[in-house]
Amino acid sequence: MKRISLEQLMKESRKDSYLEQYQYICEQIEQQKIKAVKNSLLNGKKPALHLSYWRIEPKPDYREQIEELQFQMVPAIRTDYYLKHPDVYQKEEKWVKLLNRYFLKYGEMKQEPVSVNERSFQIWGREKFLQKEQGKQILTHCGVTLEQLNVYHTTEPLAYYSCSKEVPQTILILENKDTFYSMRKYLLNGRRKILGETIGTVIYGAGKGILRSFEDFGFCVESYINAGDNRILYFGDLDYEGIGIYERLKELFGEDHILMPFVAAYEKMLQKSEICGMDFLPETSEKQNRNISGTFFRFFPDEITEKIQKILTAGKYIPQEIINITDFTEKE
Numbered sequence: 001m002k003r004i005s006l007e008q009l010m011k012e013s014r015k016d017s018y019l020e021q022y023q024y025i026c027e028q029i030e031q032q033k034i035k036a037v038k039n040s041l042l043n044g045k046k047p048a049l050h051l052s053y054w055r056i057e058p059k060p061d062y063r064e065q066i067e068e069l070q071f072q073m074v075p076a077i078r079t080d081y082y083l084k085h086p087d088v089y090q091k092e093e094k095w096v097k098l099l100n101r102y103f104l105k106y107g108e109m110k111q112e113p114v115s116v117n118e119r120s121f122q123i124w125g126r127e128k129f130l131q132k133e134q135g136k137q138i139l140t141h142c143g144v145t146l147e148q149l150n151v152y153h154t155t156e157p158l159a160y161y162s163c164s165k166e167v168p169q170t171i172l173i174l175e176n177k178d179t180f181y182s183m184r185k186y187l188l189n190g191r192r193k194i195l196g197e198t199i200g201t202v203i204y205g206a207g208k209g210i211l212r213s214f215e216d217f218g219f220c221v222e223s224y225i226n227a228g229d230n231r232i233l234y235f236g237d238l239d240y241e242g243i244g245i246y247e248r249l250k251e252l253f254g255e256d257h258i259l260m261p262f263v264a265a266y267e268k269m270l271q272k273s274e275i276c277g278m279d280f281l282p283e284t285s286e287k288q289n290r291n292i293s294g295t296f297f298r299f300f301p302d303e304i305t306e307k308i309q310k311i312l313t314a315g316k317y318i319p320q321e322i323i324n325i326t327d328f329t330e331k332e
Contacts, residue, residue: 001054006043009034009053022047032056062086065093074103078143088141095138098124109150119151158220160203163187165222168229169200172262175236175245175320180204182325194328195264197233201225205236205245228256235262238269238308239317240288243296250295261299268327269318270307281316 006025013024028034033056040052065086069079077100082089089096102123114122120135121127129135130146139145161184172194174180183194183202192198203221234249236242250259273281297305311318 001056003037004034004053004055006049006051006053018045022049025049025053033058060087060090062090065089068093073100076103076108076144076148081141081143092138092141095124095129095134096142099138099142099144108148111150113150113152115154116146116151117154119149123149155220156206158203159206160201160221160225161187162201162222162225163192164200165224166200167224167227168231169224170197170231170233171201171203171225172197172199173203173205173232173234173249173259175205175234175242177204177206179235179320179323183328186325186328191328195262195268197262197264200230230257232257232259233262234259235265235320237317237320238266238311239284240290240292240312242317242320243292244289246296247293261296263299263304265323266300266308267304269320269322270304272322272327273311273318276322278311278314278316281311281318284312284315284317 009025009028010021013021015021015024025034029036034053035056036050037052037054038050040050042048043051066083069082069086069089073079073096077096082092082096116130117127120130123129124135126135130139159180172183174183180202183199186194187199187202203225232253234246236245246259246261253259297308300308
């Protein structure tokens, strides 16, 4: 409700005499368009009027929206939320009707699966609609799942370089772009061994982005890379996040592939960090998720594990970039 003065109401009445103004205000009260502010003063005239009033907003009429929900929506769309909140439906009506039109035309699970963005454009004419909070909210309010829309998620293509297509081979997954670029350059120059390991393929993981990409690993790479006999190594930053990426990636691979840390590379990181000294190492971000299971450490000797844990406990980390192309030839 909005507060309004007697003076404003009298101007709105467009009446000249006080009696006509009084009658106009009484009619407004009877029609429940205004009501007097009870503790406001009277104007001192006869008949008296209060000096302040509340303007009563008209109640919205949702009969048309409720009729649509009850009689025009397909069974796939649940209407109970909107029937309880017709004001929300009024705001989202356009998008709900487009979803309803889609189900009317195709039904549920009748079409070939397509990507989320492709289906989003097909239904709403907005390719990113389902990526935005509004699109997710519409589905929630309608009680519709992505499975009902028969979609699949797309992942970023994996960047990799193979100097060999033989099977089996050793594949090295790298967390950071600089290390991937340097190792690719090294292999392109005809070298095959990196820190004593014969590497057939290097893959750029792009940090945590690797987890989404590797959900479709078999789809993103050629068959010789996905061969079950291959040996797969992982090498990333020596911090909680880098270790966590390895552990989650290992879970994603499950029994399809055995994933191990590139021990020689991590040992080289530690050797170089000892030369630099602990104070030289960068600080670990406070935002990092520090929940690691410990499976990463099973591949290292106890003395190496202790060194790594000492660095982590000190709030420090060793970036993958501590190793450069001049270190790759060691152990050959």
